[in-house]
């Protein structure tokens with residue numbers, strides 16, 4: 001029988017073990033190996049059975065065992081030692097504490113967080129990245145407050161039917177059994193946020209707090225008695241419904257999120273954020289809530305907008321248009337024509353997100369567009385993705401070259417302590433005396449080839465064992481009472497070259513590219529001397545039948561008796577599986593349609609464990625592939641059509657595996673070590689570990705985005721927001737005058753009839769600046785190599801200076817350009833607005849170019 005309701009009764013720990021409660025409830029245990037080992041030692045079997053979840057384990061452990069431990073001096077001593085260590089970790093100054101003038105706190109918004117298998121609130125890359133961001137922020141001492149939603153069913157659990165069809169189930173989570181506490185008011189009542197909805201109802205939510213090391217993560221939950229049944233289900237599932245359900249989630253995340261931060265900071269005495277970082281468009285409404293607050297303090301909408309933009313950072317995570325949330329304009333209008341945001345008119349909201357640009361749909365409200373317009377600083381998540389995003393959103397800055405679109409990039413990273421296998425930590429500890437695997441010199445002979453090869457072998461064997469266990473478990477679930485087939489025990493081989501492939505299954509990731517030529521794949525798997533084996537996993541979005549068909553195709557192939565021991569699809573890809581999968585594979589395969597993989601992080605996690613990558617040059621790999629750390633599948637971007645492209649790229653992949661990868665893997669010294677292969681492992685660990693770590697990423701966010709945003713926010717809000725008001729007035733004056741601004745005449749001199757390197761070109765540009773002041777704009781010479789069609793390449797620019805002129809005369813700007821390179825040279829003159837509070841000359845999307 002099925003329970004209609006469930007809750008978790010927490011164990012009462014013996015007094016001597018009271019500290020375990022705190023060790024279990026701060027999620028730092030999830031990346032602190034000694035604490036994990038400590039919990040494991042309580043009951044190793046139960047530790048595995050409860051999915052390495054200390055709270056669940058403590059709830060399940062026999063009271064007699066607890067009493068035994070309470071009188072075990074060693075055990076109690078270790079508990080005290082670990083707890084003291086945790087307290088020190090939470091208090092001591094870390095990297096961030098040496099910075100001067102850095103923001104007092106930073107709000108970080110994401111619709112999903114992948115922190116530990118024990119808190120399943122993620123679907124894929126974005127969630128894991130957000131989790132890693134918080135963990136590294138904690139390690140670096142960056143005072144972030146994370147904000148998200150608490151989904152009662154998280155993302156779905158994946159099963160695979162006998163026919164190979166994905167089946168979703170949504171086990172309901174009980175927050176009392178999770179590492180969460182409810183945010184309470186001084187009177188003990190849960191603190192609440194409420195949003196006014198169009199029909200006069202209110203949507204209320206309570207706030208769960210997960211403690212991620214030093215970082216509080218606030219998760220809003222609508223499943224409370226105050227809400228009608230409909231509204232209780234707003235936070236039922238991650239990416240569950242579409243349309244209005246999704247909009248309600250995003251209103252709650254953004255507007256409710258800012259209100260939750262207000263409650264949290266007030267109740268705990270933590271400083272208010274100076275910077276708000278939103279990830280993808282989902283939380284975009286957060287800036288509107290802050291605007292509404294400032295309007296309450298007496299600012300106009302335009303003034304408040306300037307102030308809020310200064311402290312906002314927007315990160316776009318996908319170049320796939322279908323990955324961006326859009327809502328019908330009238331739906332947005334209905335929600336904002338209410339008391340939802342006091343002082344904010346619906347028309348002002350619509351103006352921010354409506355697709356009123358070239359190629360847009362005027363009827364749609366686009367969350368990424370609003371995100372970009374509400375943030376003074378924006379970035380993509382790899383160099384290539386930055387470039388792609390500048391092209392993708394270029395229509396918002398008409399007239400500017402893509403290179404001038406104000407979207408930079410910060411390449412993603414992964415949290416090394418979470419994603420490095422404990423056996424690698426142990427090796428580093430043994431040979432280098434530290435577990436910081438990103439800081440040791442892996443090229444040194446302090447660690448031998450055999451050391452590395454041996455640990456790689458153990459991690460491969462660990463994956464094989466896990467794959468067998470999972471396959472057997474899945475069998476028993478599908479076929480209760482029927483014994484598993486005998487061949488299961490020989491599934492995969494711990495000595496065979498192992499290729500891993502796991503990710504969500506949207507079309508662009510091409511799960512089934514490896515099946516392009518089934519005979520060729522079969523031959524690779526069954527090669528008599530140099531066999532290959534494949535471990536595959538991935539979830540398809542529940543509404544994506546196309547994705548499910550791809551999974552089915554793979555499952556069908558993998559069931560063929562001839563190959564079934566060399567290729568396996570493991571159901572229910574999640575953090576727990578991922579932690580064994582990446583270290584256990586020799587090759588991590590990634591074959592997206594370039595450039596649709598914004599960054600990709602699974603290959604990074606594999607690299608931290610010494611796996612080599614085999615990937616299309618997309619996302620992070622386009623930036624880091626160096627011929628020694630793996631292999632690049634050449635991208636056939638220019639192929640005639642998708643089918644031809646698949647063909648070319650699949651064949652390259654087969655060729656690389658057959659002719660380069662497998663021969664190198666099986667080329668052994670007398671002692672069985674493949675030394676060329678181990679060179680690649682060493683090189684990967686030595687060069688990629690520091691660069692791919694989330695610590696590097698978070699430091700970049702702090703230095704390049706958070707600190708400048710905080711500075712800008714401080715400047716603009718000084719003197720009761722006087723600079724914000726001035727900037728708003730200035731912008732509206734410049735926007736009104738701009739249509740008349742133009743370059744009327746450009747003349748040059750200084751070079752002979754035959755210009756040579758070393759000459760200087762003298763320029764004078766006459767500019768009609770209408771009613772504006774010369775200080776309102778920057779007149780720049782833009783120059784570079786001129787290609788066919790006169791397009792400039794390798795562009796540089798330099799400002800021209802205002803020349804003296806009599807009143808009433810046209811304004812003339814002049815300057816010189818050094819001719820430092822031989823070859824074709826071209827230049828033009830452009831005019832852009834200039835103001836000390838702009839972060840970029842393209843910010844207003846206004847430009848006038850000489851014709």
Ligand SMILES: *Cc1c(COP(=O)(O)O)cnc(C)c1O
Pocket residue numbers: 123124125126128502503504573574575578599600601602603605
């Ligand atoms: C890292 C990770 C992802 C994201 O991997 P991509 O390479 O970015 O697709 C998805 N799911 C899990 C469980 C992960 O650990």
